[in-house]
Amino acid sequence: MTTGYAPKLTLPVTDWDHIQGPTAALVTLVEYGDYECPHCGRAYQIVEEIRKEVGDQLRFVFRNFPLTQSHEHAEMAAEGAEAAAAQEHFWEMHRTLFTHQSELGTSSLLRYAGWLGLDIDQFSRALTTHAFKDRVHQDFMSGVRSGVNGTPTFFINGVRYDGPVDVSSLIGSIGTAASE
Amino acid sequence: VVLVFYPADWSPVCGDQTTLYNELLPEFHRLNAELLGISVDGPWCHLAFALDRKLRFPLLADFEPKGAVARRYGIYRSQDGFCERALFVMDGEGIIRWSYVSPIGVNPGADGILAALEALVPQEKKI
Numbered sequence: 306m307t308t309g310y311a312p313k314l315t316l317p318v319t320d321w322d323h324i325q326g327p328t329a330a331l332v333t334l335v336e337y338g339d340y341e342c343p344h345c346g347r348a349y350q351i352v353e354e355i356r357k358e359v360g361d362q363l364r365f366v367f368r369n370f371p372l373t374q375s376h377e378h379a380e381m382a383a384e385g386a387e388a389a390a391a392q393e394h395f396w397e398m399h400r401t402l403f404t405h406q407s408e409l410g411t412s413s414l415l416r417y418a419g420w421l422g423l424d425i426d427q428f429s430r431a432l433t434t435h436a437f438k439d440r441v442h443q444d445f446m447s448g449v450r451s452g453v454n455g456t457p458t459f460f461i462n463g464v465r466y467d468g469p470v471d472v473s474s475l476i477g478s479i480g481t482a483a484s485e
Numbered sequence: 486v487v488l489v490f491y492p493a494d495w496s497p498v499c500g501d502q503t504t505l506y507n508e509l510l511p512e513f514h515r516l517n518a519e520l521l522g523i524s525v526d527g528p529w530c531h532l533a534f535a536l537d538r539k540l541r542f543p544l545l546a547d548f549e550p551k552g553a554v555a556r557r558y559g560i561y562r563s564q565d566g567f568c569e570r571a572l573f574v575m576d577g578e579g580i581i582r583w584s585y586v587s588p589i590g591v592n593p594g595a596d597g598i599l600a601a602l603e604a605l606v607p608q609e610k611k612i
Contacts, residue, residue: 375539451596
């Protein structure tokens with residue numbers, strides 16, 4: 306391995322993933338993130354801006370990478386997002402969690418589920434039984450295998466992006482990937 | 486045994502790297518491995534660092550004579566006074582089965598370690 310070595314995504318994007326944007330998009334941006342990580346909170350706003358700017362040329366995928374030893378609520382928040390996904394509200398919960406990062410305790414998660422009109426019993430049961438713990442762990446391990454060492458980590462068309470996390474740098478690299 | 490040499494407690498990359506390994510301890514244990522961190526920092530510095538980061542694996546102090554262990558592994562940077570960011574995977578006999586020296590500012594992650602451990606312990610289930 307040399308300094309120029311860029312790890313590659315080992316688990317391809319499939320229907321199993323949470324995906325925004327058309328399948329036929331020229332570029333796929335995958336993020337491994339943690340709902341309690343402040344850098345990921347900033348990255349959420351950056352990704353939203355990029356999606357607006359790049360439009361249909363971009364497909365965005367989010368996978369969980371909760372650093373549970375540093376972030377007390379990260380695991381539950383990730384499981385909460387998955388529990389919302391089971392009720393077809395993943396992206397709404399994703400947005401809510403990233404815009405309320407200081408309140409990610411279980412009671413807050415239940416409140417957000419209420420805001421989104423989810424079936425609270427079902428949602429609550431998913432949290433207490435850790436119904437989505439395995440799924441979150443699978444995301445995490447696929448990240449580890451792909452060279453995710455911290456959060457947020459991005460992959461552009463399957464290659465790890467090691468540049469600065471800001472709108473113009475990311476859009477630059479997405480543009481390069483689109484023209485390749 | 487996985488021996489993780491890192492330049493110093495508190496430095497930014499080391500922080501990320503130890504956080505990741507802390508998170509992956511159950512995976513290392515599943516593969517019958519113990520993870521040990523080692524740097525030239527003294528025990529009191531290690532203790533404060535481990536408490537702050539809630540680390541659940543031991544940190545060894547290569548403090549006196551400074552860098553002696555790192556020198557024996559051939560990864561001491563005498564010009565800097567600390568060791569390389571290096572990983573060693575040893576089997577039950579103490580034989581080095583895999584090693585990797587990362588560029589000093591780059592987090593080497595865990596994919597290489599996990600692959601090396603799996604090569605040592607054939608697993609039924611791989612993720």
